Amino acid sequence: MTHFVEAPHIACDIGIVHLGLGAFHRAHQAVYLARHLERSGDTAWGLCSANLRSSVGLVDGLRAAGHRYHVAEFTDSNNVTLREIGVMQETLFTGRDSTGQQGRDLEALLTRLASSKVRIVTLTVTEKGYFLSPTSGNLLVEDPMIEADIASPDAPQTAPGILVEALARRRAAGLSPFTVLSCDNMPDNGRRTRNAVVQLAAQRDSELADWISHRGAFPCSMVDRIVPAMTETDFARLGELGVDDPNAVVCEAFSQWVIEDDFPQGRPAWEAEGVEMVADVAPFETMKLRMLNGSHSLLAYLGAIDGIETVFEAVSRPEFRTLLRRYMMQEAAPTLHMPDGVDLERYADDLLARFANDSLRHRLAQIAMDGSQKLPQRWLQGAVARLQDGHEVPCTALGLAAWIRYTSGVSLDGRQHEVSDPLASRFLALHERHGDAPEALVAAFLAQEDIIPVALTAQQDVVDAVTDGYRRLITTGLAASLSTL
Ligand code: NAI
Ligand code: CS2
Secondary structure, eight states: OEEEEOOOOOOOOEEEEEEOOSHHHHHTHHHHHHHHHHHHOOTTOEEEEEESSSOHHHHHHHHHTTTOEEEEEEEETTEEEEEEEOOEEEEEEOSBOTTSOBOTTHHHHHHHHTSTTOOEEEEOOOGGGGOBOTTTOOBOTTSHHHHHHHHOTTSOOSHHHHHHHHHHHHHHTTOOOOEEEEOSSOTTHHHHHHHHHHHHHTTTOHHHHHHHHHHOBOOOEEEEOOOOOOOHHHHHHHHHTTOOOTTOEEEESOOEEEEEOOOTTOOOOGGGGTOEEESOOHHHHHHIIIIIIHHHHHHHHHHHTTTOOBHHHHHTSHHHHHHHHHIIIIIIGGGOOOOTTOOHHHHHHHHHHHHTOTTOOOBHHHHHTTHHHHHIIIIIHHHHHHHHTTOOOHHHHHHHHHHHHHTTTBOTTSOBOOOOOTTHHHHHHHHHHHTTOHHHHHHHHHTOTTTSOHHHHTOHHHHHHHHHHHHHHHHHOHHHHHHHO
16 A cells, blocks of 8 residues: 655745755654654754765755655555655755865855754764764874864864864854754764764864853764665656655655753754653663664675675575574673663564565665774674673674675675775775684784774684684585574
């Protein structure tokens, strides 16, 4: 069954600016705002969405479409809600466009951010977009992009740089800071965002940094909706449903948003749309990152090195479902501290059902991206906790072995694949230096202390488990490795 939901044409003030106009933003935050607008008629929370480095075509395509697009929410391949979204009022691009011009709309974005009507900034710029060390959580001040923003603070290119310049303008104009709400898959994402902004501000003006630190609000949030990158198959399927929209996104019907309620300048009444406003997001964030995202990364690396393409394909194999259930219930769930009433067995079952949604072509290659930025919160912090409780982490160890193999760019049968990661060149150098000698190669990867916690590599049995896992993968293949597990 196909259910169409059209969007009324309602002129809004722009109260929220979003950085990172990607698929997830269009299918998650913008949907909650659109439903809020349609239900309440509250026109204070129109949306300006900006891309800082890629997808200028999407920015211009949405402008050409009057900033209206479609979200196809699939319960399964036979049931979909086609929702038109009309809450977006402006789209901007501040990266380098096809003519080589840098920062086409930068001044427009900074002016928008300095407007008294803008009271919230949300972000989905991926884990790497904050320029933070995955282990220490501190700003990577030696990153060339951050160095450039320190040298030219009034012409920022990074998300932290844009936030600092906008906050500096608001302070100079006597305005309060906007609230900064990260919607990225990072633990403690609000506090990590605060780190990036305050530490960058301190590079230019300690009084500005103090002002942001004391007056700024950076609530944490847990976000959840599976939104795969669009494929030609997806566009063709929407075409069959009568939707010809190059800016459309496809996603599952499930959606969840848990937000720390800290909005000094006010916020939309998100509760009416099912958003959970809480005092402490941490338990929900850790649960989701370790159980959902940790499972996703296991599928991504173990599946991709064996030529499996999608989540649906992987979980169609019983050995993967067994692996995920064992990982979730024996290595992730025991490390969680949930409020009464949260049933983790039920949550694990629900996740396996969501992964088996036959209408989503969620590519393992997309999930495998940026592993250096994802694995600390998805596997490694939980593994350290589990080991400190005296338990082994065999699923995580095999996952690490698969990740190491994945970063070589060569699958188990010799086929090549792209390795998309900010540290890809470092990983390639390690492979070139150590070849397929499991002991030396694994030791070299586990010695990367900016990714792998020392508390993990101090456990020799973990090092041995990863080494044995790597050796089994390259000598006996995936099926045998999983059955041995
Ligand atoms: P996408 O590829 O459609 O969009 C990524 C966005 O991040 C783009 O706007 C891109 O320009 C921006 N970006 C990438 N690197 C950046 C950088 N260094 N500085 C500034 N902007 C940068 O990906 P999608 O699906 O929108 O996911 C984005 C983030 O949303 C994820 O990394 C994750 O943190 C979060 N998320 C995604 C979910 C999904 O299922 N797709 C679900 C839950 C959270
Ligand atoms: C995925 C997430 O790409 C990935 O790393 O694990 O984007 C995942 O789809 C979402 O977190 C689901 O909420």
